[in-house]
Amino acid sequence: MSKQMLINTVEGHECRIAILDAGRLEELYTERASSASQVGNIYKGKVTNIEPSIQAAFIDFGDAKNGFLHISDLHPKFFPKSSKTTEQVGRRSSHRSRPPIQECLKRGQEIVVQMIKQGIGTKGPAMTTYLSIPGRLLVTMPGMTHVGISRKIEDEEVRSHLRGILDQLEIPKDMGVIVRTAGVDRTKRDMQRDLSYLARLWKSIDKRIEKASAPCEIYQESNLVLRTLRDIYNSDIDRIICDSESVTLGVKEFLDVAVPRAKCKLELYSGRKGLFEEFNVEDEIRKIHSRQVELEKGGSLVIDQTEALVAIDVNSGNFRAHNNPEQNALKLNLIAAEEVARQLHLRDMGGVIVIDFIDMRDDK
DSSP states (O other): OOEEEEEEEETTTEEEEEEEETTEEEEEEEEEGGGOOOTTOEEEEEEEEEETTTTEEEEEOSSSSOEEEEGGGSOGGGSOTTSOOSTTSSTTSOGGGSOOGGGTOOTTOEEEEEEEEOOOTTOOOEEESSOOEEOSSEEEEETOOOEEEOTTOOOHHHHHHHHHHHHHSOOOTTEEEEEOGGGTTOOHHHHHHHHHHHHHHHHHHHHHHHHOOSSEEEEOOOOHHHHHHHHTOOTTEEEEEESOHHHHHHHHHHHHHHOTTOOOEEEEOOOSSOHHHHTTHHHHHHHHTOSEEEOTTSOEEEEEEOSSOEEEEEEOTTOOSOSSHHHHHHHHHHHHHHHHHHHHHHHTOOSOEEEEOOOOSOOO
């Protein structure tokens, strides 16, 4: 099925990316220059405080708020020499098998960390010492030896085929590797090229770590456009349209290096209307911010979000697909269920979801 990727940029202010499937908004990503995500960035920081009561340390990484590092995100290489130092004794193990954090770190100690969760309100960002560097097909994990396949790849035959490819790759010593979903149906040559690039990238990061003085930023994750191309782009997308010449060139460079056999059409948009307006994406975005969402052929959803849960009410309105009321209710509920999933995804809502569907007599 063909899809389109629209990239709308306001230089120095905001970048928006929409994925359309048959003209319908399927994915929306937005990033403002003033609040660009730091997740994935690597820092050389200093331990400012250790809290034994919560088994965590606070890390000065050069930002206004210190980072939060829990013992479960502390690599075993920081454990005392008398402790086990295998990868198994780390984030996957129970707290009883880990030494206390006060025996692993000390105030003023320099430490390399990666942000895994942005800070919210008064809370600082969450950090980890388990570094990971994602490529297009693989994720590399410096300082680890685990080699595996993404859990999202469930087909056992596919997993077996990928294990065979992994066994043939020239993986650097002390580097773990995980195959991403984009690696399915790719060749050993494709994966080796991705691995070689990531190994070179880590080498340059490691050199910066050696020379840098804490606290400072060592590595910055790619911008929204490159992250989306790396993580989302696949052969289903047959057209990429940008409204910025510099972004178009950046996309071309990425595709030439990362996906040299890509068959999608890359275009620079120059129409009078805004790119998102031309493809009716602005209307879809307005709906995302609206409490009420109209359904196809009648009926609507009313979406209310509270601190505790998301409540969704399905209203029948003037929906009429059958003369039989029971069939009518079933049809509307099925349409509503599909749209609810889409709206939750686009609005980035999760947690407890309560849906009040149209009442039906037949439990089946």
